[in-house]
Amino acid sequence: MGEKKVAPSYAAAELQARGHRASHDFAKAADGARSAADIALDEGDSAGWWNMTFLQAENLLDAGDFAASTALARSLSEASLAVASPQHRARALILMANSLRGEGLLEMATSAAASAVGLVDDDADMEIDVHARQALIAAFGESGKLEEAWEECLSLSARISDEMDDQLAGKAYWVIGNVAFLCDKVAEGLHYHELAAETFSPSRNLDVWAKFNKASAAMRLAAEVADAATLRCIERAELATDVVGGSEEEILLLRLNRAHWNYLAGDAGAALELLNEISRSADQLPAQMAGEVFLLMARAQAGTGNKQAAKESLVEAADRFEKAGAHQRALQAREMLEPGA
Numbered sequence: 178m179g180e181k182k183v184a185p186s187y188a189a190a191e192l193q194a195r196g197h198r199a200s201h202d203f204a205k206a207a208d209g210a211r212s213a214a215d216i217a218l219d220e221g222d223s224a225g226w227w228n229m230t231f232l233q234a235e236n237l238l239d240a241g242d243f244a245a246s247t248a249l250a251r252s253l254s255e256a257s258l259a260v261a262s263p264q265h266r267a268r269a270l271i272l273m274a275n276s277l278r279g280e281g282l283l284e285m286a287t288s289a290a291a292s293a294v295g296l297v298d299d300d301a302d303m304e305i306d307v308h309a310r311q312a313l314i315a316a317f318g319e320s321g322k323l324e325e326a327w328e329e330c331l332s333l334s335a336r337i338s339d340e341m342d343d344q345l346a347g348k349a350y351w352v353i354g355n356v357a358f359l360c361d362k363v364a365e366g367l368h369y370h371e372l373a374a375e376t377f378s379p380s381r382n383l384d385v386w387a388k389f390n391k392a393s394a395a396m397r398l399a400a401e402v403a404d405a406a407t408l409r410c411i412e413r414a415e416l417a418t419d420v421v422g423g424s425e426e427e428i429l430l431l432r433l434n435r436a437h438w439n440y441l442a443g444d445a446g447a448a449l450e451l452l453n454e455i456s457r458s459a460d461q462l463p464a465q466m467a468g469e470v471f472l473l474m475a476r477a478q479a480g481t482g483n484k485q486a487a488k489e490s491l492v493e494a495a496d497r498f499e500k501a502g503a504h505q506r507a508l509q510a511r512e513m514l515e516p517g518a
Contacts, residue, residue, distance in 0.1 A: 187220065214226050287322075386413070395433070430466065459497075
């Protein structure tokens with residue numbers, strides 16, 4: 178007789194899922210988390226099922242499978258555990274908001290994040306509250322609702338204290354700086370990003386360090402701050418991502434930063450070379466980011482004298498921004514199409 182197969186345990190499945198996540202294999206991590214959730218369900222462990230389904234949705238989000246992540250996060254927010262626990266409901270709503278943002282469904286993302294803010298107000302739950310505010314600020318910011326985003330930033334700034342974990346404070350400074358840049362408050366943007374850079378530690382979390390430098394470079398470039406500090410951000414992000422790896426979206430954003438730097442440095446040809454490559458993967462990017470790719474491409478094409486190609490890229494940019502619900506960015510792209518613009 179053959180040996181009886183032993184079913185994998187919940188602990189083993191969870192360990193495997195977390196191992197894949199640590200090595201940035203988010204698709205396998207999501208599969209492993211789903212297996213652990215199934216085992217928990219069979220064993221009648223509702224808390225284990227919720228936690229592993231949450232881990233599955235987190236990994237789907239990081240893998241860029243936004244619709245699947247949204248669906249799972251929505252089911253988690255409505256599960257009995259979330260109904261009974263404000264902490265669980267807030268965490269599910271934050272995840273849902275970030276997934277909806279990835280889908281380009283910015284109004285729904287704003288609504289989900291707003292529902293999460295204020296669900297918990299105990300100091301012990303400060304991390305959840307900060308993440309909820311960050312999700313709301315991001316949704317407002319990408320929707321072009323900058324006054325609302327800045328108001329939320331001021332509320333978030335008031336929550337930062339010396340008792341707060343460094344990584345959490347760094348992330349709060351990061352998002353406040355982002356919105357300051359979007360509001361043309363460039364000095365404040367640079368100030369808050371400097372605070373974030375001082376707070377984050379590459380030795381503690383190289384992945385966060387890479388993402389921060391990549392995002393800070395993008396915000397600086399959007400504000401047309403093409404100084405030595407911006408180039409350092411780009412180089413740090415590229416170096417750190419070489420070490421820790423990154424999703425396809427992260428790699429594309431790094432290349433977009435490089436292209437933007439080339440354009441601002443006066444080398445529109447080198448910028449276009451990179452942008453042509455990036456644009457071939459545009460359908461794999463969130464609609465907002467794809468819009469930024471085509472908008473920069475239009476500027477570079479105009480810079481090299483190719484006015485017709487620039488017009489086509491502006492139309493494409495406006496369409497992508499509309500799809501993301503970023504109506505103000507779409508309007509900006511259309512205004513650039515007007516004669517004499």
